[in-house]
Every structure is written in C-alpha cells, then in structure tokens.
Amino acid sequence: MTRTITDGAAAGEPRAAGIKDVAALAGVSLGTVSNVLNRPDRVSPRTRAKVEAAMAELKFVRNETARQLRAGRSRILAYVMLDGSNPFFTDVAEGVGDAADEADLSLFLCNSANRAERERDYLSRLEQQRVQGILITPVDPDSPVLAETAAHGIPLVIVDRTGQSGDHCSVAVDDVLGGRLAVQHLLELGHRRVAFIGGPDTLGQVRDRREGALRALKEAGLGPENLVDLATSALTVAEGRTAGQRLAGLPSSVRPTAAFCANDLLALGLLQTCVSLRLRVPDDLAIVGYDDIDFAAAAAVPLTSVRQPRRQLGRTAAELLLQETTDPGHEHQQVVFTPELVVRASTRHGA
Numbered sequence: 001m002t003r004t005i006t007d008g009a010a011a012g013e014p015r016a017a018g019i020k021d022v023a024a025l026a027g028v029s030l031g032t033v034s035n036v037l038n039r040p041d042r043v044s045p046r047t048r049a050k051v052e053a054a055m056a057e058l059k060f061v062r063n064e065t066a067r068q069l070r071a072g073r074s075r076i077l078a079y080v081m082l083d084g085s086n087p088f089f090t091d092v093a094e095g096v097g098d099a100a101d102e103a104d105l106s107l108f109l110c111n112s113a114n115r116a117e118r119e120r121d122y123l124s125r126l127e128q129q130r131v132q133g134i135l136i137t138p139v140d141p142d143s144p145v146l147a148e149t150a151a152h153g154i155p156l157v158i159v160d161r162t163g164q165s166g167d168h169c170s171v172a173v174d175d176v177l178g179g180r181l182a183v184q185h186l187l188e189l190g191h192r193r194v195a196f197i198g199g200p201d202t203l204g205q206v207r208d209r210r211e212g213a214l215r216a217l218k219e220a221g222l223g224p225e226n227l228v229d230l231a232t233s234a235l236t237v238a239e240g241r242t243a244g245q246r247l248a249g250l251p252s253s254v255r256p257t258a259a260f261c262a263n264d265l266l267a268l269g270l271l272q273t274c275v276s277l278r279l280r281v282p283d284d285l286a287i288v289g290y291d292d293i294d295f296a297a298a299a300a301v302p303l304t305s306v307r308q309p310r311r312q313l314g315r316t317a318a319e320l321l322l323q324e325t326t327d328p329g330h331e332h333q334q335v336v337f338t339p340e341l342v343v344r345a346s347t348r349h350g351a
Contacts, residue, residue, distance in 0.1 A: 076107070083111070092314040093107075097314075110126070156168050173337045176215065180213070182212070183212070185343065191256075198261065241273045248273065263290045264290060264295065265293075267303050271346065288305065293305075
C-alpha cells in the first residue's frame with residue numbers, strides 16, 4: 001500500500017514525502033535517514049533496508065537542490081562542446097561520461113555551435129547552477145571568459161585545445177603532427193599536389209593541421225604552392241561536397257591528385273561529390289580525413305584518416321577535472337596525445 005501525505009498541502013492535495021516522513025515510517029532518527037542517503041556504509045544492512053522500504057512506500061525523491069545549497073556545489077560536471085553535430089565531440093563526451101559515472105556524478109552536455117556568445121552564456125548559466133567543474137572545447141582557448149570562470153571558483157579543463165596561459169589543465173592531440181602524417185602518406189604514394197580542405201581558419205585545429213601539411217611538403221623539398229587551399233566556412237559534410245565541386249572544376253593542369261581534409265565530415269562530403277561525378281577514389285583523387293569517426297571506416301570507399309583517441313581525450317580531461325576539485329595541491333597539466341594514421345581504401349588499393 002502506498003501512503004498519501006496531505007498535511008500542510010494546499011486544498012488537501014498530496015505533498016511530496018520528506019526525510020521526516022521517511023524517518024517516522026521506518027522508526028529511525030533523521031540522522032539515520034541522512035546516513036542512508038549520504039553515508040550508507042555507516043548504517044547496518046537491516047536498518048538500511050527498513051529505510052529504503054519506507055522511501056519506496058512513500059515514493060520519496062531526494063531533494064538534490066537543497067543538498068547542493070548546503071554543500072555549496074552540485075554533483076554535476078558539464079561539457080561545453082564546440083559542435084554537437086560532429087560525432088567527434090559526442091565520442092569525447094562518451095569518455096567524459098565514463099569518468100563521471102565512476103565518480104557518481106551527473107553530466108550536462110552543452111553545444112556552443114562555435115559561437116562565442118553562446119559559449120559565454122552557457123558558462124554563466126553553469127556558474128549559477130554551481131556545477132562541480134566544467135570541461136570545454138572553446139571557440140578561443142585564450143578567451144578571458146575562461147579565466148573569469150576559473151576565478152569564480154569553478155575548475156575548468158580545456159579539451160582538444162591548449163591555452164597559452166597555462167592557467168587551466170588541457171587535453172589535446174598533436175594536430176601539427178597529425179597533418180604531417182596525412183600529407184607524408186600522400187607524398188609516399190607519389191602525389192605532389194595536394195588540396196587542403198578545411199575552415200574556418202579561426203579554429204586552431206584547422207590551422208595546426210594545415211601547418212603540419214606544409215611541414216610535410218617542406219621536408220619533402222616541396223614549396224607551399226603544392227598545397228592548394230580550398231577553404232570552407234564549417235567542418236561539415238555539405239561544405240565537403242561544395243569543396244569537391246570546386247576541386248573538380250579546376251583545370252586538369254593544376255588540379256590536385258590528392259586531398260587532405262581537416263576532418264572526416266569534410267572528407268565524407270568530398271567523397272560523395274567524387275561518386276556523383278564518377279571520379280574514382282583513389283585513382284583520380286586520393287582522400288585523407290581526420291578524427292577517424294565510425295563513419296570513416298563505413299564509407300562507400302573506406303576513408304584513410306588520422307585517428308584521435310576520442311574517448312580517452314574525454315576521460316582524461318574529466319579525471320584531471322576531478323583531481324582539481326578534490327586535491328588542494330593540484331597542479332595544472334597539459335596532456336598531449338599522439339595521433340595515428342589509419343590507412344584504408346581511399347588512398348591505397350587493398351588497404
């Protein structure tokens with residue numbers, strides 16, 4: 001039988017059961033109920049079972065907001081991702097979620113959509129919610145807004161970028177090396193004119209990957225003119241398709257025989273255009289993507305891609321954040337992972 005509590009409720013309507021109601025029904029003190037909720041190891045199994053049975057009968061729901069106000073902070077982590085439509089960031093969020101689950105914390109996901117104003121609004125709201133800490137892939141890793149958030153007492157970790165100040169922990173991948181690996185692979189296959197498809201250039205990831213491509217050309221004795229820039233306004237499939245149309249429209253005398261895309265979504269769009277124009281991949285155009293999302297291997301022509309340890313990025317960032325929230329002697333760390341080239345059929349037959 002479920003008990004209905006009406007005392008003190010307006011117009012005889014049932015009210016939510018409180019901790020006092022649970023204690024009365026279970027025949028224990030308020031302190032015992034509090035221990036069951038917060039320190040169950042201090043309560044005998046028999047007493048804990050009585051309290052839990054009373055909670056179930058009363059349909060008791062813990063008032064987490066009140067607990068947070070007493071504690072001064074919540075049991076919530078937040079991840080402000082740069083682009084929620086990109087599977088790379090949802091994979092990173094999976095890694096954050098793994099660490100949050102193990103720490104018995106909830107995770108809020110926010111999508112700034114690469115808009116600084118939206119990012120700023122999210123940070124303000126998360127401060128008001130008294131979240132335990134924030135992970136962020138920022139529009140600008142050196143934005144003063146990040147320092148302001150940390151100055152307000154909320155630990156913050158930068159994901160997929162590194163800040164110049166060193167005022168925060170950060171977890172990233174060496175994107176310059178990733179760009180080098182991609183173009184070195186294409187040069188080893190005999191290509192000498194490579195398209196770089198990516199943008200906007202305001203994104204540090206795009207700049208670093210392009211810089212890596214230029215370094216690979218220089219190391220091979222080739223000049224920057226051998227990298228044909230096809231700038232995009234976003235890292236999306238649609239922009240990749242448009243870039244493919246532009247590439248196909250170049251005169252054959254200057255048209256690149258290979259393309260390095262700043263992410264896999266662009267590469268998938270480029271591949272779609274190649275298929276529609278009946279360009280053979282890799283015979284007419286070799287393609288390398290970046291991130292190695294699940295769709296890369298599942299494409300009509302499986303994509304060669306530079307792999308980032310996506311879930312490990314998220315997990316490591318969350319672990320650093322948790323260290324900062326619990327260890328007064330915590331020192332900021334800048335963790336940089338090494339990317340890996342995964343070769344598939346979009347660059348080499350039989351791969």
